[in-house]
Amino acid sequence: MAEEGFFSHIDPEGRTVKDRTIETGIKFTAISENLLWIRGYLNPVPPAIERWMSSDGHRRNILAPEHRHSAVGVWIARDGTVYFTEIFIDYSTSRFF
8 A cells, every 4th residue: 555655445456355355265254454554653553553443443343253363464654654454354164255
């Protein structure tokens, strides 16, 4: 996002996290994504988590029982802006999209 100049759950090609994950061949039963950019902090992690937990939708993603796995990607842009992408996924074998 930082390198391509956008900040959205939909990439410039019109794909969502669900679309991009399906393209990789990963099969899943639930998937969600939290995004955040922040700047001006020596340690941006605590305020990032605070912002996510203060947002109903982001908090719901973090606490959702169907999200049994997660991963966080972090990128620091040249201007010091820190971009966080947090993906929540369940890839149990019971049901696939």
